[in-house]
Amino acid sequence: MEIAEGLHAFIWKNPQANNTNTYLITGSKNILVDPGHLQLFDHVRTGLARLNLSPDRIDAVLLTHGHVDHMEAMPLFRKPTLLAMSREASQFIRECGGDDRFAPDFFLGEGNLRIGDISLDILLTPGHSPGSICLYWPDRKALFTGDVIFSQSIGRTDLPGGSGKLLKESIQRLVKLDVEYLLSGHGGPVIGKKAVRDNFRMVADCWFSYLEGD
Numbered sequence: 001m002e003i004a005e006g007l008h009a010f011i012w013k014n015p016q017a018n019n020t021n022t023y024l025i026t027g028s029k030n031i032l033v034d035p036g037h038l039q040l041f042d043h044v045r046t047g048l049a050r051l052n053l054s055p056d057r058i059d060a061v062l063l064t065h066g067h068v069d070h071m072e073a074m075p076l077f078r079k080p081t082l083l084a085m086s087r088e089a090s091q092f093i094r095e096c097g098g099d100d101r102f103a104p105d106f107f108l109g110e111g112n113l114r115i116g117d118i119s120l121d122i123l124l125t126p127g128h129s130p131g132s133i134c135l136y137w138p139d140r141k142a143l144f145t146g147d148v149i150f151s152q153s154i155g156r157t158d159l160p161g162g163s164g165k166l167l168k169e170s171i172q173r174l175v176k177l178d179v180e181y182l183l184s185g186h187g188g189p190v191i192g193k194k195a196v197r198d199n200f201r202m203v204a205d206c207w208f209s210y211l212e213g214d
């Protein structure tokens with residue numbers, strides 16, 4: 001589905017297959033966020049084909065974090081496509097047995113990232129997984145949250161390297177952004193400033209006391 005100009009979402013609809021939503025940002029370059037599971041990649045391939053694109057037309061693949069359901073399809077991308085993730089996420093993937101096929105071409109750190117005419121802000125938002133990042137695209141007021149926050153829910157903190165305290169702090173950073181589209185790794189998008197604000201409020205009311213005790 002097209003969320004906004006140059007912003008496409010390949011939303012996963014089958015809850016039996018735990019795949020991740022993949023997002024495509026197009027401008028003078030094509031950027032893919034979280035390619036998902038390897039065996040379920042046809043979902044993305046089909047979505048790209050509808051836009052007359054294919055994996056070899058993707059200039060950069062950006063990972064929100066190192067969980068297998070977000071990153072397993074990375075090795076399908078060949079040079080000159082560039083792969084990027086945070087340094088901590090790369091370490092985490094190595095610790096989990098990931099080999100050189102998952103090695104990034106560059107690391108994503110806190111701050112601005114420019115690819116062609118697309119400018120993204122990288123926010124380090126740990127708590128769900130080591131080195132989790134969120135991507136904010138100011139031109140569209142779009143926030144790609146990975147598994148930090150979803151529509152009406154938050155990421156798990158019971159997996160290796162998870163921390164409720166850090167996740168709460170990360171979400172509190174996100175609340176301050178001007179967001180029109182909240183695009184998470186699982187579930188549907190939250191669209192509209194009011195809906196995004198309400199979602200943050202609901203998450204704070206329902207989950208923050210739980211996270212404080214975690």
Ligand SMILES: [Zn+2]
Nearest residue numbers: 065067129147
């Ligand atoms: Zn995850």
